[in-house]
Amino acid sequence: MTMLEITDITKDYGASRALHPVSLSVAKGEFVTILGPSGCGKSSLLRIVMGISQQSGGEIRLAGQRIDMLPPERRDIAMVFQSYALFPHMTVEQNLRFGLRMKKVVKAEQQRRIAHALDICTLAGLTGRMPRQLSGGQQQRVALARAIVMQPNLLLFDEPLSNLDAKLRDTLRHELVALHRRIGATSLYVTHDQAEAMAMSDRIVVMNAGRVVEIGTPLELYRAPKQAFTAGFLGQTNLLAITASGRTGQLPWGQPVDLATETSGPAQVSVRPESIGIRACDQASGAPATVAGVSFMGASALYTVAVGDTVLKVSQAGGDALIEPGRTVALTFPERLPVLEDRGREDREIEDQGRKDRLRTPEVA
Amino acid sequence: MPARLRDRRLLLPLLLAPGVGYLLLFFGGPLASALIGSLRAEDGSFTLAWYAHIVTRPSMLRGLGTSIYYGVAPVVVSLLVSVPLSLAIRRHFVGRKLFSGLYKLPLAVPGIIVGLMIIVLFERGGFIDRAVAPLGFALPKLVRDDWGVGVILASVWKQIPFMTLIITSAFAAIPEDIRFAGRTLGASRLATFFLVEVPLAMPGITAAVLLTFIGSMGSYAIPDIVGPPTARPLSVLMVNEFNQGRFPQVFAMGMVLSAFAVAVLVAYYALTSRIGDAHGRGDAT
Amino acid sequence: MTALAETTPSQATRRRTFTREDRLPVAVGLYVFLFLAIALPLGLMSLWSIADGWPPPHVLPQSYTTERWAGVLGDSGLLRAAINSIVIAIVVTVATALIALPTAWAMARFPFRLKRAVEIFILAPIIIPGIVVAVGIGQVFLALGLAYSVAGVILVQIVGTLPLMIRLMTAALETIPDDLLHAARSLGAGTADIIRHIVLPLAVPGLLAGGLMSFVGSFEEFDKSFIVGAPVVETLPIKLYMYLDPYSMQLPLASIVSFLLLLPALVVFVIAGRVLRDDLMAAGMGKI
Helix, strand or coil: CEEEEEEEEEEEECCEEEEEEEEEEEECCCEEEEECCCCCCHHHHHHHHHCCCCCCEEEEEECCEECCCCCHHHCCEEEECCCCCCCCCCCHHHHHHHHHHHCCCCHHHHHHHHHHHHHHCCCCCCCCCCHHHCCHHHHHHHHHHHHHCCCCCEEEEECCCCCCCHHHHHHHHHHHHHHHHHHCCCEEEEECCHHHHHHHCCEEEEEECCEEEEEECHHHHHHCCCCHHHHHHCCCCEEEEEEEEEEEEECCCCCEEEEEEEEEEEEEEEECHHHCEEEECCCCCCCCEEEEEEEECCCEEEEEEEECCEEEEEEEECCCCCCCCCCEEEEECCCCECEECCCCHHHHHHHHHHHHHHHHCHHHC | CHHHHHHHHHHHHHHHHHHHHHHHHHHHHHHHHHHHHHCECCCCCECCHHHHHHHHCHHHHHHHHHHHHHHHHHHHHHHHHHHHHHHHHHCCCCCHHHHHHHCCHHHHCCHHHHHHHHHHHHCCCCHHHHHHHHHCCCCCCCCCCCCCHHHHHHHHHHHHHHHHHHHHHHHHCCCHHHHHHHHHCCCCHHHHHHHHHHHHHHHHHHHHHHHHHHHHHCCCHHHHHHCCCCCCCHHHHHHHHHHCCCHHHHHHHHHHHHHHHHHHHHHHHHHHHHHHHHHHHHHHC | CHHHHHHHHHHHHHHHHHCHHHHHHHHHHHHHHHHHHHHHHHHHHHHHHHECCCCCCCCCCCCECCHHHHHHHHCHHHHHHHHHHHHHHHHHHHHHHHHHHHHHHHHHHCCCCCHHHHHHHHHHHHHCCHHHHHHHHHHHHHHHCCCCCHHHHHHHHHHHHHHHHHHHHHHHHHCCCHHHHHHHHHCCCCHHHHHHHHHHHHHHHHHHHHHHHHHHHHHHCCHHHHHHHCCCCCCHHHHHHHHCCHHHCCHHHHHHHHHHHHHHHHHHHHHHHCCCCHHHHHHHHCCC
């Protein structure tokens, strides 16, 4: 059953368009992440869903009802803010009770829900504290508990983990997933962190430059991205131009590869660094591939390999015997390489924009 | 490291000396001498007679009452104007920048001129009286009237910018997300304002209220110019006595006025620290 | 960081679009309020200053004259008062800034045990009514021979301007991050270099706000100057007070003096007011 249905939402600021018609849906109990670089419009979309910003066009349905004309307090949506937005003049318990009081929930029920939320967010014993007396992680959990007690139709998350340090972020990410499994709340989660999106989501909505680029499960988007932007934003990849005929393509240096779909003419494939096989050999068949650089990452080694004019990233697991720079290597490519969809020039510009954004986003590496 | 520490220990008093020293010399000293003066009879012996005068003479008692009235009444009116004004200024409107510069102009206008303005506008036969006369209205006595309406108007005019400035900043310091959080938790715009924004802006609002209260309670020029001759606040009575050379009496009145201002502040500190304690108690549970 | 960069511009634009429908009424209402409260009284006063008699029930003066302006401007007593006022205000402002800077630096940068007590002591002159300070100081000055002198008036006015200057500068200096000073030191700057190249430029907003409030405060100060200086030292507010004697009120003359008194203060305020930072003003003025 569809809980949230966003249809052709647009947002214009004066003459410039921040959101091109965006459509997506979230099923009941599903955890959907909107992933994209800074300025891709994901926060604008979230604010429109929440009701603190007004869309220029399109409609939003929640549990079958149109909500896009309602003020935020009547939408039955609870939000976890990036800044937590806890009320600094209220104790933890008062923070949790605030929404229930506003919704005029009866006292006994208030008590029950607060106790439950405190329990599942492991906040027991902190009820009398003021927000400023809590650590960042505790504040985050209070913000979450405050949203959960409302038992809303939809939970919104606006990069809730981005203000925490890396270790705590990892812990809370797991807690959040476990919690979602337990209460089964329909959730829409916004982040620019691809690792976060992959680890938590049932489905990911990749956005860039005010458009939805691609929607799919983390596995689909990683293994078989349809768009170059997706391939590059989720993890690392090599984007290679090929000349295809049928299920066979030819790499720029003439090496043949096996394609997942029948294609003809020039096209583009995405090859993950870890899917390329690499081994040192004295006499390469075909084009000579040379190791240009290597960095040891612990669990794996990352090579940059030059083949003709092309530079490839190749990752090798284990890596107990590093291949030294300068050595000639043989590369093997996986079968059924995903062919990226060809798009118009406009989209390619967007993609360039996305790539520039990606350079500014350190988490992607 | 020890050398630097010693440096610091020496540096601090050296840095504090000019400001604190000046105030000790030209503020603390005279105040102390006034305090001593207020406790001395003509022959130099200790006496509380000057204070007794204040409590026993009806004119003095009324002066104290009037001082408090001139402190409280304008602040109440100013607050009723300043809060809505702060909220309006927070919104985006055409010419907002210009407005937030212009509304502060009264900060630069001396109390005496404000008194003159009130006379020009509200005196019987003044501008408003003349303007409404053709409509068949007559302005009631608003300047030097028994209720001190003129004084209140003048004080309010002078207080509003200061209060609005402080209150606007207090509201501006509340993060936007906190407001949105209130809304998404089911509170209407109005409920969010009263349950979330006002409590958070309260320290700024109380500071503005106390400072303006104390300021207008002790002001001399405005009540002297537009206040009624029948009820004079302590500050005006003081200057009269001063001009007649009755210094000990003047000092005693000054001490009472100051004590009242300080008492208000101490009460405020006591009250806020108790609220702080309440937060503290919350820690244990 | 990246997330912040994303939300800021969109928030600004969103708020604008959200209130578009009530932008105009709010603006009109506020400006009408401003006109009635500030422009109208000032306008009427300017009419009074050039009116050649303005008896009731006329809403506007019937005839105008510039004679009184000429007379007042030719009055050497008034000219002396104006010069007095300006010289006193400048001296007070400069002296206040010089006295306040080191103390504000100590208050802003040094943790020490009695800080709160010192803070309250610095606030005290704002709390104790000026008239009380004036009568106390008046008597001391009489004994010291400083009463009825320009020096005495300057000294007593600084008591009024110093607290605000210290508080405003403290607020400004508090915003300088420690790292900045450490960075300067690591780049080879000595204490004097740091003060000259880092502290002073960054203290400018505080100095500006404090200096402005001091200048205006001194220029318009009446209570203390009146007790200490009048009738020998005449400043513009003292002159104006004499014109406003209820028994021999001279509205036209009082209006002219008001303008002379108001003009420099307003000019300074409007020019400098453009660069004043509200948050700083509030932090310095509205804290107890």
